[in-house]
Amino acid sequence: MRRVPFWLWGVGGVGSTLLRLLAGESAGQRIRQRVGVEFVPVMLADSQGYLVEPAGLTPASVEQALAAKEGKGSIVNLPGARPATSASESLAGLRARMNLRGAIGVDATASDATAPALLDALEAGAGVVLSNKRPLTGPLAQFQALTRTRRLRHEATVGAGLPVISTLNGLLDSGDRITAIQGCFSGTLGYVCAALNRGESYSAAVLRAMEAGYAEPDPRDDLCGLDVARKALILSRLCGRALELSDLQVRPMIPARLDGLSKEEFLRRLPEADAEMADMVRQAAGRKQVLSYVADLSAPAPTGGLQSVDAAGPLGRLAGTDNIILFYTERYHDTPLSVQGPGAGRAVTASGILTDMITLAREELGHD
Numbered sequence: 011m012r013r014v015p016f017w018l019w020g021v022g023g024v025g026s027t028l029l030r031l032l033a034g035e036s037a038g039q040r041i042r043q044r045v046g047v048e049f050v051p052v053m054l055a056d057s058q059g060y061l062v063e064p065a066g067l068t069p070a071s072v073e074q075a076l077a078a079k080e081g082k083g084s085i086v087n088l089p090g091a092r093p094a095t096s097a098s099e100s101l102a103g104l105r106a107r108m109n110l111r112g113a114i115g116v117d118a119t120a121s122d123a124t125a126p127a128l129l130d131a132l133e134a135g136a137g138v139v140l141s142n143k144r145p146l147t148g149p150l151a152q153f154q155a156l157t158r159t160r161r162l163r164h165e166a167t168v169g170a171g172l173p174v175i176s177t178l179n180g181l182l183d184s185g186d187r188i189t190a191i192q193g194c195f196s197g198t199l200g201y202v203c204a205a206l207n208r209g210e211s212y213s214a215a216v217l218r219a220m221e222a223g224y225a226e227p228d229p230r231d232d233l234c235g236l237d238v239a240r241k242a243l244i245l246s247r248l249c250g251r252a253l254e255l256s257d258l259q260v261r262p263m264i265p266a267r268l269d270g271l272s273k274e275e276f277l278r279r280l281p282e283a284d285a286e287m288a289d290m291v292r293q294a295a296g297r298k299q300v301l302s303y304v305a306d307l308s309a310p311a312p313t314g315g316l317q318s319v320d321a322a323g324p325l326g327r328l329a330g331t332d333n334i335i336l337f338y339t340e341r342y343h344d345t346p347l348s349v350q351g352p353g354a355g356r357a358v359t360a361s362g363i364l365t366d367m368i369t370l371a372r373e374e375l376g377h378d
């Protein structure tokens with residue numbers, strides 16, 4: 011059995027689920043049996059501090075950290091924890107205690123500021139796994155520096171646990187040429203569109219997405235299209251396109267009349283947009299179409315926005331919070347290669363991270 015040390019930045023919804031998966035009987039044991047690897051947590055960090063133990067944190071210590079975070083507490087208040095307010099600071103604490111070669115660092119934060127620490131970890135010979143999209147959607151030079159080695163994996167950044175990045179890399183590695191990528195990249199926007207198409211009002215659909223825990227605490231973070239833009243940028247950059255986030259043209263799924271309000275005012279005035287949205291649904295239905303928030307990477311500037319699409323087509327048939335990514339290539343030209351399924355959720359996102367950790371343990375770090 012090979013012991014692979016890993017550390018985790020971000021013990022939030024996704025990070026906690028990852029730790030629970032690894033601690034549980036089924037996943038942890040199956041990985042040991044099938045892969046011959048035991049992932050050993052050596053550092054857990056949140057935005058205030060970290061717990062570190064190069065020999066491996068005990069299950070009791072991991073459980074304490076999980077309980078603290080579930081109770082909205084901070085790791086820094088746990089016995090033996092150290093303060094650190096940046097990923098670089100906690101990484102320095104870890105590096106002072108162990109050699110990172112062959113270990114894996116997981117960024118499950120939603121922070122803009124982890125990139126320097128990720129680069130340091132790669133430089134030190136570690137593998138890095140991201141569910142955090144932000145490091146890959148900053149300046150192009152930062153994306154290029156991070157992705158110059160396959161020791162950085164980021165399957166969970168697009169489509170959560172769906173094999174989107176591995177499919178794209180497989181097509182590119184095997185010499186296929188991507189002609190277009192199209193799809194629905196947001197579980198939250200898919201959920202709202204599906205509700206609108208069923209005849210629900212815009213205000214009810216947005217509030218239900220919030221209640222169900224699909225939307226961000228401020229639903230405009232989803233509705234503005236930025237999350238879709240980040241995913242579209244990652245896929246475009248992997249295809250070799252030299253784009254910045256500001257080059258993408260995404261249209262918010264928020265009527266202009268509700269621009270610039272506080273969150274409370276926005277939620278209170280949501281019903282003002284109901285008639286306009288219902289009218290768009292009616293017009294689409296008249297053409298046997300439905301509304302869908304579609305990203306299209308084929309144009310010189312990738313776009314995202316609400317469109318009416320064929321109700322019987324792959325985009326129109328999408329249900330619930332599912333994502334679909336259609337790859338049109340030289341080899342897949344008449345029928346695209348499509349990847350479809352739940353594109354959000356803690357368990358599937360943690361599963362995407364775990365798959366990357368296993369790939370790293372098997373393929374990359376094993377040969378260093």
Ligand SMILES: NC(=O)c1ccc[n+]([C@@H]2O[C@H](COP(=O)([O-])OP(=O)(O)OC[C@H]3O[C@@H](n4cnc5c(N)ncnc54)[C@H](OP(=O)(O)O)[C@@H]3O)[C@@H](O)[C@H]2O)c1
Pocket residue numbers: 019020021022023024025055056057058084095096097118119120121141142143144166167170353354355356359
């Ligand atoms: N949920 C999904 O379905 C999904 C799908 C795909 C990708 N993702 C991405 O996965 C990431 C995590 O999502 P989530 O839902 O778990 O978010 P979350 O619940 O908000 O958790 C984020 C965590 O990051 C921590 N953090 C912030 N800065 C840090 C730092 N410098 N060092 C260490 N930890 C730090 C926060 O600590 P504090 O608790 O101290 O604030 C928090 O625990 C996000 O980037 C998200 O976009 C999520």
